[in-house]
Amino acid sequence: MKKYKYIIIGSGIAGTTAAETIREKDKKGSLAILGNEKYPLYSRVLLPNYIKDIVPREKVFLRDENFYRQKNIDTFFGCEVKSIDTKNKIVFSENEYEFSYEKLLIASGGRVNKMQIEGIDDEDLCYFQTIDDADKIKEKMKNSKKALVLGSSFIALELAQAFSKNKMKVGMFIRGDRFWKNIFDQESSNILVDNLKKHDISLFFKEEIKKVKDKKAISKNGAEFEFDILGVGVGIKRNLEFAEKSGIKIKNGILADQYLKTNIDDIYSAGDVVEFYDVITEKYQMFGNWPAAFLQGKIAGLNMVGEKTVCRHVSGYNIISFGVNVSFLGDVTKDENTVVVKRGDPSTQEYSQLFLRDGKLVGATQINMNKEKGFLTMLIDKKIDLSGKIDKLKDSNFELKKLIIN
Ligand SMILES: Cc1cc2nc3c(=O)[nH]c(=O)nc-3n(C[C@H](O)[C@H](O)[C@H](O)COP(=O)(O)OP(=O)(O)OC[C@H]3O[C@@H](n4cnc5c(N)ncnc54)[C@H](O)[C@@H]3O)c2cc1C
Numbered sequence: 001m002k003k004y005k006y007i008i009i010g011s012g013i014a015g016t017t018a019a020e021t022i023r024e025k026d027k028k029g030s031l032a033i034l035g036n037e038k039y040p041l042y043s044r045v046l047l048p049n050y051i052k053d054i055v056p057r058e059k060v061f062l063r064d065e066n067f068y069r070q071k072n073i074d075t076f077f078g079c080e081v082k083s084i085d086t087k088n089k090i091v092f093s094e095n096e097y098e099f100s101y102e103k104l105l106i107a108s109g110g111r112v113n114k115m116q117i118e119g120i121d122d123e124d125l126c127y128f129q130t131i132d133d134a135d136k137i138k139e140k141m142k143n144s145k146k147a148l149v150l151g152s153s154f155i156a157l158e159l160a161q162a163f164s165k166n167k168m169k170v171g172m173f174i175r176g177d178r179f180w181k182n183i184f185d186q187e188s189s190n191i192l193v194d195n196l197k198k199h200d201i202s203l204f205f206k207e208e209i210k211k212v213k214d215k216k217a218i219s220k221n222g223a224e225f226e227f228d229i230l231g232v233g234v235g236i237k238r239n240l241e242f243a244e245k246s247g248i249k250i251k252n253g254i255l256a257d258q259y260l261k262t263n264i265d266d267i268y269s270a271g272d273v274v275e276f277y278d279v280i281t282e283k284y285q286m287f288g289n290w291p292a293a294f295l296q297g298k299i300a301g302l303n304m305v306g307e308k309t310v311c312r313h314v315s316g317y318n319i320i321s322f323g324v325n326v327s328f329l330g331d332v333t334k335d336e337n338t339v340v341v342k343r344g345d346p347s348t349q350e351y352s353q354l355f356l357r358d359g360k361l362v363g364a365t366q367i368n369m370n371k372e373k374g375f376l377t378m379l380i381d382k383k384i385d386l387s388g389k390i391d392k393l394k395d396s397n398f399e400l401k402k403l404i405i406n
Helices: 013-025 047-051 065-070 131-141 154-165 186-198 290-304 370-381 390-394 401-405
Strands: 006-009 031-035 074-077 081-085 090-093 098-100 103-106 110-112 146-150 169-174 201-205 209-213 216-219 224-226 229-232 236-238 254-256 267-269 274-278 283-285 316-321 324-330 339-345 350-357 360-367
Touching (some): 006 013, 013 031, 013 290, 131 229, 154 169, 154 316, 186 360, 316 370, 324 370, 350 370, 360 370
Parallel strands (some): 103 267, 146 169, 169 201
Antiparallel strands (some): 090 098, 209 216, 316 324
16 A cells, blocks of 8 residues: 555646645655546646647646656556545555545546437547547547537537637537526627627537437437537536545535535545535535636645635636637526626627626626626625616626725
C-alpha cells in the first residue's frame, strides 16, 4: 500500500490547483494525484480552438511531468479509482492498488452523456470532453463535408462552430423548441437562432435522432440530414460512482458544505463534481465551469491544510457563438419565487435577463452585454437589495454601477 498525507482524485484544473495550493502551504507533506486520463493538466477551454486550428496541440497543455516532479507531487496518470474505504482511509484503484490518505479530495469532474443510436457505432460518434476526443474530431474532419450536431449545449455550439469553420454544411438536431428552454426566454433564443441561420447552420428544433441509414440521420419526426461526421453535445454526468458506497453523501454531485468539506471528516470535493453550499444564494449549487473549478480547487486545498476558507464565488460561463457573446452568471435556475427582469433590446442583439429572488439579484443571462458583467457580478455577490429598483434594471441606459455605489 502507498501511504500519502494528501490524495487527490482527478487531475483536472480543480485537482491540480488543490495540489499546488497544498504544496505552497505544506512543503513536506506527501501528496499524490490519481487521474484516469493519461495526461498532465491540459485546458479543456482551449480544446475548441485546438480543433479549429487556432491553437496548436502542445499549447493546450498547461503542465508537464517535470512540473509535478519539481513540486514533489507524485502523479498516477491512467489510474482509475474504483472505491474508497472511508473508515480505514484507503482509496482503491483498478488493478487493486491501494493508497492510504490522511486527507482526500474528490475532484473527478464529469463525463459526457453517451448515446446509443441505431445504425451507427459508438466509435463513429464524436463527443467533446477530452483531448483524445479533440484528436479524433480533428482526424474525422479531414474527410468530412457535412456535419450533424446533436444537442444545444455550449459544447454542441462549439462543435457546430468548428465544423462550420472547416467549411462544412452543418445541421443541428435540438430536442427542445428553443435554446436552453429552462433558462432562455424566446427573445434570447431567437437572437442565437437568427445568427446561426445567418451562418448557414440548419436548425431542427423539437427533433431527436431516431436512427442512421446510409450516412443519413433520420429524426423521430422524419426530418433527414446527411452527414460525414456526427457530433454529440447532450450534457455531462458527474463521475461519482466510486464514492457511492463509501458513506459520502451524494445528491446530484458530491455534497459538501461552504468549506467544500463532505459529511466525512478529512474528505473534500471541488470542481464540476461538487454540489456545495453556496453562501451567496443560500442553496446547494453545481457550477461546471473552469474559473469555478480553479477557485474551488484553491479553497479545498486551503481547507485541507487547515486554513479554514469559505467558498464564495459568483459562477460565470461565457461562449462566443459565431460572434454572439453569451454569458450565464450566478444562479440561472428559475423557480416560483424568481422574478425575471428584461434589460436591453433583442432587436439590437443586446439583451439580458436578470433573475431576482426576494428583491436580490441571483443570476443573469447576457447576450452581447458583457460590459455589464462585472457590475452584475457585484450586485449578486453583495446581495444588494434591489426592491423598488426594477424600473432602473429594465432601463439599459441606466448605469448599473450607480446601484452599487449608492
Ligand atoms: C470542450 C470544452 C470546452 C469548455 N469551455 C469552457 C469555457 O469556455 N469556459 C468555462 O468556464 N468552462 C469551459 N468548459 C468546462 C470546464 O472545462 C470544466 O468546468 C472544468 O474543466 C472542470 O474541471 P474539473 O477539474 O472539475 O473536472 P475535469 O476537468 O473533468 O477533471 C476531472 C478529472 O478526473 C478524472 N476522473 C474521473 N473519474 C475518475 C476516477 N474514477 N479515477 C481517476 N480519475 C478520474 C477525469 O477523467 C478528469 O481527468 C469546457 C469544457 C469542455 C469539455
